[in-house]
Amino acid sequence: MSNDFLSQALVYLAGAVICVPIAKKIGMSSVLGYLISGIIIGPFVLGFIGHEGEGIMHVAEFGVVMMLFLIGLELEPQAFWRMRKSITGFGLSQIIGTTLLLFLLFQILGWDWTMAVSVGLTLTMSSTAIVLQTLKEKGLSKTDAGEASFFVLLFQDIAVIPILAVLPLLATTDVSPDLAHTSFMSGLSAWLQTIIVIGAVGSIYATGAYVVVPLLRMIAKTGLREMFTASSLLLVVAVAFLMELVGLSPALGTFVAGVVLANSEFRHELESDIEPFKGLLLGLFFMGVGASINFQLLSEAPGQIATIVITVILIKFTVLFIIGKIFKLKNDQNFMFSLGLSQVGEFAFVLLAFTGQLNIISEEWLGKLTAVTAISMMTTPLLLLLNDKFISPYFGTKEKPDKKPADKIDEQHNVIIAGFGHFGSTVGRVLRANGIEATILDNNSDQVELLRRMGFKVYYGDATRLDLLKSAGIENAKLLIAAIDSPEINNELIATVTKHYSHVKILARARNRFDAYELMEMGVKNIYRETLYTSVHLAIDALQELGFRKYTATRQGQKFIEYDDKAMSKLIDSRHDDKEYAINARREIEIQEKLLQNDLMLQFSPEDHSWDSNYLKETLMGKEKKREE
Amino acid sequence: MSNRILILFAHPLFEKSRIHKTLTDNIPEGVTFHDLYEEYPEFNIDVEREKQLLLSHDLIIWQHPIYWYSCPAILKQWIDMVLEVGWAYGPGGLALKGKSILQVISTGGAKTTYQAEGFHHNTIHEFLTPFIRTAQLCNMKYLPPFVAHGSHRIHEDELEEVGKNYNWVLNYFKHQTPDFEILEKYDYLNDWLTENRKA
Numbered sequence: 001m002s003n004d005f006l007s008q009a010l011v012y013l014a015g016a017v018i019c020v021p022i023a024k025k026i027g028m029s030s031v032l033g034y035l036i037s038g039i040i041i042g043p044f045v046l047g048f049i050g051h052e053g054e055g056i057m058h059v060a061e062f063g064v065v066m067m068l069f070l071i072g073l074e075l076e077p078q079a080f081w082r083m084r085k086s087i088t089g090f091g092l093s094q095i096i097g098t099t100l101l102l103f104l105l106f107q108i109l110g111w112d113w114t115m116a117v118s119v120g121l122t123l124t125m126s127s128t129a130i131v132l133q134t135l136k137e138k139g140l141s142k143t144d145a146g147e148a149s150f151f152v153l154l155f156q157d158i159a160v161i162p163i164l165a166v167l168p169l170l171a172t173t174d175v176s177p178d179l180a181h182t183s184f185m186s187g188l189s190a191w192l193q194t195i196i197v198i199g200a201v202g203s204i205y206a207t208g209a210y211v212v213v214p215l216l217r218m219i220a221k222t223g224l225r226e227m228f229t230a231s232s233l234l235l236v237v238a239v240a241f242l243m244e245l246v247g248l249s250p251a252l253g254t255f256v257a258g259v260v261l262a263n264s265e266f267r268h269e270l271e272s273d274i275e276p277f278k279g280l281l282l283g284l285f286f287m288g289v290g291a292s293i294n295f296q297l298l299s300e301a302p303g304q305i306a307t308i309v310i311t312v313i314l315i316k317f318t319v320l321f322i323i324g325k326i327f328k329l330k331n332d333q334n335f336m337f338s339l340g341l342s343q344v345g346e347f348a349f350v351l352l353a354f355t356g357q358l359n360i361i362s363e364e365w366l367g368k369l370t371a372v373t374a375i376s377m378m379t380t381p382l383l384l385l386l387n388d389k390f391i392s393p394y395f396g397t398k399e400k401p402d403k404k405p406a407d408k409i410d411e412q413h414n415v416i417i418a419g420f421g422h423f424g425s426t427v428g429r430v431l432r433a434n435g436i437e438a439t440i441l442d443n444n445s446d447q448v449e450l451l452r453r454m455g456f457k458v459y460y461g462d463a464t465r466l467d468l469l470k471s472a473g474i475e476n477a478k479l480l481i482a483a484i485d486s487p488e489i490n491n492e493l494i495a496t497v498t499k500h501y502s503h504v505k506i507l508a509r510a511r512n513r514f515d516a517y518e519l520m521e522m523g524v525k526n527i528y529r530e531t532l533y534t535s536v537h538l539a540i541d542a543l544q545e546l547g548f549r550k551y552t553a554t555r556q557g558q559k560f561i562e563y564d565d566k567a568m569s570k571l572i573d574s575r576h577d578d579k580e581y582a583i584n585a586r587r588e589i590e591i592q593e594k595l596l597q598n599d600l601m602l603q604f605s606p607e608d609h610s611w612d613s614n615y616l617k618e619t620l621m622g623k624e625k626k627r628e629e
Numbered sequence: 630m631s632n633r634i635l636i637l638f639a640h641p642l643f644e645k646s647r648i649h650k651t652l653t654d655n656i657p658e659g660v661t662f663h664d665l666y667e668e669y670p671e672f673n674i675d676v677e678r679e680k681q682l683l684l685s686h687d688l689i690i691w692q693h694p695i696y697w698y699s700c701p702a703i704l705k706q707w708i709d710m711v712l713e714v715g716w717a718y719g720p721g722g723l724a725l726k727g728k729s730i731l732q733v734i735s736t737g738g739a740k741t742t743y744q745a746e747g748f749h750h751n752t753i754h755e756f757l758t759p760f761i762r763t764a765q766l767c768n769m770k771y772l773p774p775f776v777a778h779g780s781h782r783i784h785e786d787e788l789e790e791v792g793k794n795y796n797w798v799l800n801y802f803k804h805q806t807p808d809f810e811i812l813e814k815y816d817y818l819n820d821w822l823t824e825n826r827k828a
Contacts, residue, residue: 609714
């Protein structure tokens, strides 16, 4: 048994570790990497895992539950309450619209109406796991499209509950389903069920606020890190269990728990504790999806399945796109939103299994629709990739502000700022205050819209893309200010620009000295460490508070910056003493230690005699004394 | 061959100065131009570097406008920090011995205002006393200053003339050590120049 467990763990972990980095490397999302590795290790390619892949998925669905907990944590109750109308608006219209279209289609195909309704409802669900994970990875959660997607998904999570309740009514046979979803409440009357449901959610709210937080405080005091992790997990598991018990969606329950705890001081700790579990379980879930695709069925009726997949995606996309239009999403956002949610989600697996047991659909269709669901999940990362490459750049660069005579302004824009977050925008404001209009590249389309209205010349999209850089005028640019939040993307941008446009001078933002090392190695001369100037400035004020004269402290600060810059270039040589160099925590500590030791030996002052009348006296008198002797 | 002349230039608003633009435009090749406000915008002067620069040149020029009868703040900062006791002056302070120093200055007022009976009640020479003494204390030869008066209302052609003169002086001293004996008889270097350029 333990041997079996180890070999399984080996297969899954190895599959993930090999496939996901490759997928990331060639620019795909990690979701696709997991899915592919699932297919590879699955029964139809390498056969390392058999059909237990589906069993794994049930465990792994817990990753979705954890994800909703984390989402809840980032959402304060007030914010959630403000969103209630949007959630209903987006969510309800999506479910009704999509189900209706699918139902009509199936009716035309001559399906039984019960099957048409249940399959319609099932295929309407989108995948919380894929969409939210992808949005987060791309840093788009806070955009209009990201929020709209979240509304739809959250509403679907809630809608699963009544759907599960309605499905048995459609059953032609009287088989009582033995699923976990039929809880102890099944026998109770409807009004009692309602009371219990409300009571369950209410109790989560109450315990969250009045029991869990004090409990966490106590556990935090023990100082045992693993106890805190254990209690975080316990919290999520307990909530999920309670929800299953009363027949509610565990995802919904943990989401509420997350919202309740969003205001507590433990928010970040809970987040960092749950995060890795969530990531791994979600990965496992995606791999399970990949492994569960029945290629046998596929090979028997490839045309039929492909048609269903395409039709379903097309219908979902159309409905979503119309909703996006109604709610006035901008085109680029709307494409992201509609394509992102166009797949059939993991709830479909649950609902399909349920309808199968209710004998609403046949064994054959069950297999086919499961395959359709899994395949449609695979298409999303690809569709989003196509959107990034072909659709969004079209909108991003074509939607220029059309009022101004573009040509004249173009010539002045010989500064490009990539990344207009807190760092880049400060740079841009200083330049603007001095009459320099920079061209801005940013991948947050809300921000882009605002900046355009303010008269900035902004290009939306991935700044590392050559075509975007070209349309932003990199060929005639003099300066590139690389101020993107993510150091990886920033470095990529710098590498691209140095390679293709060596005439452009680069001023690069670095978060810290380690980023700066990398930039130095790439040959960047002008590096600005966020953590240098501000901290030195603070230290100067601290020295002043401690009784130093401000000017003396300021001069010490100036000297420190100079000294630290020099120390950087010295250390960069010694950095290559190790053959296999990777920045790791231990190495960082070693470097810190070296720095601190050098600081001890360093005394700025002995060489600095300016305005020092004691030194003056000593020099003048000392020499005289010597002469007297 | 390394440069003999080092120009230490100090102007806090160079981009708006007609006169110093003209002057710097007329600096010939082979002269080291060192723009203090550009090098040290935060006044953190690199003393070691400045010392090396001084040591490697023979004629040091302080080029700056006159503000409140003195030099711009950064040049005073430079004097305070670089001319150290035990190096530039005082016991063992012989690093600059024998070098020449020339002040190239501009004033808003005309030459006539810088006279005992003029608006400013004192001559340029009198106002420059601190600089003269500084040079002497550092065992340097203080040459008569090159002055561009009346910068407020100077004409284009006059401006051009000043530029040409500056260019001539720099070219002259690029290869020749100033003859201090002769020069010190003049109030302004401009006077010596007029005589010699014609000759």
